Amino acid sequence: MSDTIKDTKPRPAFGKISFRNRFVNVFLPPTVLVALILVLWELGSITGILNPIIVPSPIAVVQALADLSTQAFFWDAASVTMRETIYGFLIGASIAWILGTLMGLSDRTRAALYPVTVGFQIMPRVALAPLFLVWFGFGIESKVVMAATICFFPVVLSVLVGLETVDQDYKTFFRSIGSSRWDEYRKLVVPSSLPVLFSGLKNAITLALIGAIVAEFVGASEGMGVLIKKFNFQLEVAYGFATIVALMLFGLILYWIFEFLDNRIVFWRSRK
Amino acid sequence: MQESVGFLQMQGVVKRYETKDGDVHALNEVDLEINQGEFVALVGPSGCGKSTLLHILAGLVTEDQGTVSVWGTPPKAGRTDISIMFQRAVLLPWRTVLQNTVLPAEMRKLPKQESFARARELLTLVGLEGFENKHVWELSGGMRQRVSLAQTLVLNSPLILMDEPFSAVDEFTRERLNIEVARMHQLANRTSVYVTHNIQEAVFLADRVVAMKSRPGEIIEIIDVPRNGERGLDFIESDLFNQKVAQVRYALSSFMEEDSIK
Structure with a gap:
């Protein structure tokens, strides 16, 4: 009970930043940086410093992307990869959440599970991809398993850290008002751990995408990883780049979904 | 003191904490009785066990020796009273x-x-x-x-325990909040135990001020503060108030010097 309450003035309800401020401080700097790189890149292509067969010009990539977006095979591949990513994430995050909770609530299960989990994390799991191919086949299943395996650990950690970071004063308070263990878990521990959990989930969803692509590289018949390999073999480098840009955009969308949920659900974050 | 009139009773209460630097004797043989409707303030330097005493009454900490009862039964965390x-x-x-x-x-x-x-x-x-x-x-x-x-x-609840509730707010706010506390106490004929390291605060609120010392935590003296009607700002300006503040400070000071040398 050493925390002091610093300010005595009421704070405004929501620190609304004006649109203009947001534009200048948040959107403008990265946009300028990226635009600068693209211009230099394009100049490099025009002047012939960069060989277009090895490094396509940004304009060529954009044209390839525009072309791809009208092709059914591209959207089929995108749909496969997205499904692998999302299923893998859901399975990996669910198992991680259960394990993390078990570890957080009981010292004994933690003593048993934690070293094993860390060992699993340290193992280069990408190396398991050929094995998964043998076990789960050429189809979507081996990719889902790979995505789940890769995105699993940050969620375990975030659940564990979240459960541990519950303020001791709050636990004492809950004890003093006669809270049951279940009520304490439901009404104090879970909400307290949400901010950390979400940072783990945001990390995990991007890792799941990496897992899916790696597994596709190792062996698949469809998906965006397959497309990238195919374009590279055909020396359609602009299309290969375009697929990578599309992957980045899909990854960003997935990330934003969680960012949005985070801001919605953990509305009190950084307002304490 | 007569037996069994106390709404709250503590007899021979001992509490030790184990720390890296050896045992800390938080409370040593503490006897205290509090009557229904009374406002008691526990005041003393840090480490005098006043918070421990309060937490024992709340059932959050268990005493090592002695008996504690609140309305005839031992305190337990989560009691509605x-x-x-x-x-x-x-x-x-x-x-x-x-x-x-x-x-x-x-x-x-x-x-x-x-x-x-x-x-x-x-x-x-x-x-x-x-x-x-x-x-x-x-x-x-x-x-x-x-x-x-x-x-x-x-x-x-008929018993309200307060552990330095306003020590982190500014002086003016604290004064106003304490007036509220005094009002709340009288309004419902509650029993209140209030822990503070602020002598003025203790005298302003309490019917009895329990002065405590540290190492080991013991009660030095209990000072009665007669209550004539409602306590308000005029009480702070009265001679009685100043006299009682001086009395509590005097009781505490004989042990404070010892403390500061160490």
Whole structure:
């Protein structure tokens, strides 16, 4: 009970930043940086410093992307990869959440599970991809398993850290008002751990995408990883780049979904 | 003192804590009786065991030796007839002021409608009308302590324990909040035990001020402060107030010097 309450003035309800401020401080700097790189890149292509067969010009990539977006095979591949990513994430995050909770609530299960989990994390799991191919086949299943395996650990950690970071004063308070263990878990521990959990989930969803692509590289018949390999073999480098840009955009969308949920659900974050 | 009149009784209470630097004797052979309707302030330097004593009464800490009873039975965390307020307002940021206030009643599964009605009433009483649906981060430090006070009173427990509730708020806010506490105490004929390191605060609020010393934590002296009607700002300016403050300070000072040499 050493925390002091610093300010005595009421704070405004929501620190609304004006649109203009947001534009200048948040959107403008990265946009300028990226635009600068693209211009230099394009100049490099025009002047012939960069060989277009090895490094396509940004304009060529954009044209390839525009072309791809009208092709059914591209959207089929995108749909496969997205499904692998999302299923893998859901399975990996669910198992991680259960394990993390078990570890957080009981010292004994933690003593048993934690070293094993860390060992699993340290193992280069990408190396398991050929094995998964043998076990789960050429189809979507081996990719889902790979995505789940890769995105699993940050969620375990975030659940564990979240459960541990519950303020001791709050636990004492809950004890003093006669809270049951279940009520304490439901009404104090879970909400307290949400901010950390979400940072783990945001990390995990991007890792799941990496897992899916790696597994596709190792062996698949469809998906965006397959497309990238195919374009590279055909020396359609602009299309290969375009697929990578599309992957980045899909990854960003997935990330934003969680960012949005985070801001919605953990509305009190950084307002304490 | 006669037997069994005490609403709260502590006899021969001993509490030791083990730390890296050896045992800390937080409480040594403490006897204390508190009567129903009484306001008792525990005052003393840090380490005198005053908070430990309060936490024992709340059932949050168990004594090593001695007996403690609140209304005939040993204290236990979660008893509906005991409510404790902490130094730091323990408010949940995902709940509104009203939802925070009602929390102790919710944990005891008391009827929702009545609890909410009472919480609203209390928030009005502590001057937070219109803030029911605000969130904690929108409140100042003083306002948070007001919510905490309303939360402590929501069960309408006959025994209210307060652990340095306003030590983190500024002087002016504290003065106003203490007037509220005095009013709340008298309003419902509650029994209150208030821990503080501020002598003026103790004398202003209490019927009896229990002066304590540290290493080991013991009671030095109990000073009566006669109550003539309601305690308000005029009491602070009275001779009685100043005389009692001096008396408590004198009792404490003989042990404080010893402390500062160490």
